[in-house]
Amino acid sequence: MVPVKPLSIAKSRLAGTIGPGHRPELALAFALDTVRTALTCDRVHGVLVVTDDARVAAAIRALGADVVADVGAGLNAALAHGARIAGAARPHTGVAALSADLPALRAEELDRVLAAATGVRRAFLADAAGVGTTLLAAASGVALAPGFGGPSRARHLASGAVELTPYDVDSVRRDVDTGEDLRAAIGLGVGAATAAVLPSVPFLPRAAAS
Numbered sequence: 001m002v003p004v005k006p007l008s009i010a011k012s013r014l015a016g017t018i019g020p021g022h023r024p025e026l027a028l029a030f031a032l033d034t035v036r037t038a039l040t041c042d043r044v045h046g047v048l049v050v051t052d053d054a055r056v057a058a059a060i061r062a063l064g065a066d067v068v069a070d071v072g073a074g075l076n077a078a079l080a081h082g083a084r085i086a087g088a089a090r091p092h093t094g095v096a097a098l099s100a101d102l103p104a105l106r107a108e109e110l111d112r113v114l115a116a117a118t119g120v121r122r123a124f125l126a127d128a129a130g131v132g133t134t135l136l137a138a139a140s141g142v143a144l145a146p147g148f149g150g151p152s153r154a155r156h157l158a159s160g161a162v163e164l165t166p167y168d169v170d171s172v173r174r175d176v177d178t179g180e181d182l183r184a185a186i187g188l189g190v191g192a193a194t195a196a197v198l199p200s201v202p203f204l205p206r207a208a209a210s
């Protein structure tokens, strides 16, 4: 399950890095690369995107993923809602929430994370900074109880979720919030949608970068 907030308000922390007007294009490209890769994973039986953005919904459906409307109460409410829908549709399958800003995501790495989560009631993967979370998984029949936002690694640990530490999964941890994150993702190698958008994105001088 991949949450995507409206493109017009997405990626505000890239404001110091990316020229005005280009953040929606980049946020959409990140989401498309994330979903396209997730769809190819052996351990992924379906991808459900939670969004109220019509442009995102159309592009995601074109990839073959499902879309459900947001509930307008923030990220964790969106994820809890999506998890209930996914759980009802596939009662014998676990569900994982995955951040939509993973443009460097590699399928074999996501498969390794999902393999590590298999058999665990609730499990999560910390982001590259070790502060946030990029993936939270719950076994079938177990409530996801998402606690994303800011220092969510500590929140998910405190909630009893098990921290996953599989080897070599940098692309799953590399969410892009800041200019430095974007440079790191480009270093790992971004997917086709992001690679297609980047040449037309004006990068602001590094001194102004966030």
Ligand SMILES: Nc1nc2c(ncn2[C@@H]2O[C@H](COP(=O)(O)OP(=O)(O)OP(=O)(O)O)[C@@H](O)[C@H]2O)c(=O)[nH]1
Residues within 6 Å of the ligand: 003, 004, 005, 009, 010, 011, 012, 013, 014, 050, 051, 052, 070, 073, 074, 075, 078, 099, 100, 101, 177
């Ligand atoms: N459906 C849905 N997704 C959300 C919501 N808030 C955040 N997200 C998604 O959750 C993930 C993490 O989002 P944030 O880091 O809070 O927002 P962002 O747009 O990525 O970046 P900032 O604007 O810099 O905070 C991204 O995939 C967002 O699209 C929400 O209210 N509803």
Ligand SMILES: C=C(OP(=O)(O)O)C(=O)O
Residues within 6 Å of the ligand: 127, 131, 132, 133, 134, 147, 148, 149, 150, 151, 152, 153, 175, 177
């Ligand atoms: C919402 C989260 O991510 P971000 O750092 O992208 O806000 C999180 O890590 O819980």
